Amino acid sequence: MAASEPGNADYEWEFIEPPASELDCEMCHNVLREPFLTACCGSHFCQACVDPVVKEGKPCPSCGEGELTMILDKKTRRKIFSLDVRCPMWRRGCKWVGELGDRSDHLDEKDGDCQFVDVSCSNACGGRVQRRELPTHLEQACPKRAYVCDYCPFEATFDVVTTQHWPVCGYFPLPCPNKCDVGRVERQNLEQHLKECSLQEVECDFS
Secondary structure (H helix, E strand, O other), X not given: OEXXXXXXXXXXXXXXXXXXXXXXXXXXXXEOOOEEEXXXXXXXXXXXXXXXXXXXXXXXXXXXXXXXXXXXXXHHHHHHHOOEEEOOOHHHOOOOEEEHHHHHHHHOOOOOOOOOOEEEOOOXXXXXXXXXXXXXXXXXXXXXXXXXXXXXXXXXXXXXXXXXXXXXXXXXXXXXXXXXXXXXXXXXXXXXXXXXOOOOOOOOOOO
């Protein structure tokens, strides 16, 4: 049996053992999320399910009592949080099994230990990768990683070096426009090369 975190359909929690039916919401019939108990008939509802009923002044969905009074059932919440679940990333390979109440610590983006959850790049490049792939991303793929020009000592981030510096780098190798045997020439030497290139067209002195 699975339960989804409120407002987060990406995380589906699979219980190791089917929860008792008494832990189900009487409106959505899923395992209770923030369980509230009615004073009129002792029914249980998820907070998200029953909030609209209370706000609209409607009667109890179970017994029809006109004045609906609700209290947070902390005992039931503790019982639900003690149930064992698989990590929602188990399909990616995570083997974690633990109490539902520990789920946030396991998946926490900053301090969690799930290696299969998506986390943001610490260089703020905007990318998101699985935690286990973050070191490789930071070293090889992140456009904001520190990078030294391949042709001179200039250092900046990879995107700055490749998109802003390389177009003006004097040591950047450029192909000879004449496609001569020299192949590539440093940008700073290209003008001189064209004066000496055997394939460079020149005006005839006798024309």
